[in-house]
Amino acid sequence: MSHTTVETDYQAKTSTGRIANFVDSRVGLSGIIKEFGRKIFPDHWTFMFGEVALYSLVILILSGTFLTLWFNPSMAPVAYDGSYVPMKGTEMSVAYASTLHISFDVRGGLLLRQIHHWAALMFMLALTIHMLRVFFTGAFRRPRELNWVVGCVLFILGIAAGFTGYSLPDDVLSGNGLRIVDGIMKALPLVGTYLSLFFFGGEFPGEQLIGRLYSMHIMIVPALILLCVAIHLFMVVVHKHTQYPGPGRTEGNVVGFPVGPVYAAKAGGFFFIVFGIIAFLASTFTINAIWNYGPYDPSPVQAGTQPDWYVGFGDGALRLMPGAWPWHWEFNVLGGTWVFSVLGPLIPAGLIIMAMFIWPWLERWVTKDNREHHILDRPRNAPYRTGVGVAGIIAYGTLMVAASSDLIATHFHLSLNDVAYWLRASLILGPLVGFFVTQRVCLALQRKDRELVLHGIESGQVVQLPHGEFIEVHKPLDEYRRYKLVNFESPAPLAAQPNKKGKISFAEKTRAGLSKIWFQDRVVSVTPAELEAAHQAHDENHGSVAASDTKEIH
């Protein structure tokens, strides 16, 4: 390349310049910065949640590193001799004692512990909101399907990181969670008992577990997360960022600002904002008061035992499983005991996760749309997808809420059993109702958009015409706003197609059925001809009174 010769010729004048030149002529950083710094990113507040997740991850790594300096993942028994009086002399594991030590005797330890835990909740929150944004705007469509899958893997890894970390203090609360994991493992037919013995290094709880969880929590899972984040961001660069529809925005361009210098500075600032928010939460609100729960002991299960929110859907599924109705969910088949009261709850939780992973392909199969999409959908312009998304939120949300069924019962003076019955009904009926209601709401919003484009905004000005008629003046939309409201596709249902043998397969019938449910009712965007006709109509009626519409007066 020619610039190599240029650089060797270049002599910096200042000492800083000489150092920079020395590094750059060996590393070639300026080329990378030149390329990456000119990368264009569109700007929208909904695009910021992935960033929040990334910054939370950085905060997690920083605060977690601090915690590793004091945490000791040993399950050896020790009598507590720290400054927390109610635990004095109590026998506990070294892991629990060192967590108490961090909380009460290490300067700033409790703050860092709370920063770490709040950052974990924030990480999963931001990650979830980011996934919802990607889903509802259709950003997962070709060519980004694989990046969606990487995101789903990150969601699972986030749960794994959170759960292993939650279990490390070896208190009663987290021990109850591990007991459930033990129960689920043992419920698996044939391999269950062995799996549990391998995982716990013997009979639960054993003396190995905390050490094993520790290596997963600080090494294996974070490494996998970082790997996935790297792949994720690499693919974002390769695919370029999606953008919302707007004037000048096409499938072939990206409208926005370059990374350098404004975005880079903004992103750096945003990192500190996120850090500040988490530090505010951590210094103001207690999180995971492990000193209340006491050292782990397999015998008690305390009232109000729940997992962190992102594991809640699993706990909720377990709570909603009927115990003995209409029969006992235990069968002795094929030489093993199948405990469906524990295996059953894995079904709804697993279905939600699976649906998440395969959605891009499912949608493509039904719509037969295999084109690349870089322009996002407004959620109302894809009523079927928005409906499915809301159904998913209701299913997931019901399970998550079910994990707090006991607190709902006490705080709203309800019967615990009634709460469970209602949530069971909501788990099955909620998504169906949610889908159809959302689809109708989206169609209604689309019709409203159509009205706005054709007839303009009701201005509230009532005018009397020379011949005595009263009309309300409607202001036409400006071009920019109108562009957003008309620039969408509205696919029609695709009837079942016969295959090469001339037969309509069952799968094809299913696909056509789904296509009918999704697209039977639809609102098409306003065409230029329709817009012209609408303008003509009111011009004919009112002559010189521009921007008015008699049709709107009833």
Place this chain on the structure above:
Amino acid sequence: MKALSQKRRHPLAAIVLLALALLLTGGLYAVATATNEAKAETSTTYTATQAQEGEKLFISNCATCHGTNAEGTADGPSLVGVGAAAVDFQVGTGRMPMQMQGTQAQLKPGQFNEEQTDQLAAYVSSLGAGPSVPEDEYLDVSKGDAANGAKIFLANCAMCHNAAGVGGALTRGKFAPTLMGVSEKHIYEAMETGPQNMPVFNDANITPEEKRDVITYLKSQEVNNSPGGFALGSLGPVAEGLLIWTLGLGIILIFTVWLTSRSA
């Protein structure tokens, strides 16, 4: 001894042995429980006048459900042998007389003053021996051991009352109430008499000194300022999740909208 060894193969020998064994275990059990009873009874003695006044109060306020002789009806249990402690707890915390029949008597402002409560207790304790109101010695938290109390509390109480003693749900609308702000005497009496759905923790199970330790722990939890900041009701991860989804997300949203407000 010879006579005994000769009779040992007698057909009735086994029955005699069994009878002896039953007598022995039964006798030991009687002695063991009697020690509890004895301990429970040694304390405040009420005067006959108090009992008489108490009977009047009982007839006019309690007899509808508990029967005119406190023998119990379909609507309320017999009070013979429940002891003064049960009356002092139920009436003293306002749970009795109940506002309405329900899954559980609810806490409400007391209907009787201390004197009247004592009179009712005097009457009920005159009906049969039962746990009495605890002596001040066992309510003095300065003599208790919070660490031992924490151990006992976490092993026996936290299942229903939550690790931080803020209460929890039971089945079918029943619940374990919060223990924060409950007086030393009432905590003691609750352990001793097992009100509502609570099991009885008698003196053989948790000794009076240990009960005092539990009370000491609970009282220390009340005065300890939460070391990590606002405790969010000490409800655990659900409250934390709710906070991050409301306040956490709310603040983040404000900043995302602000940062992108000048976008293209």
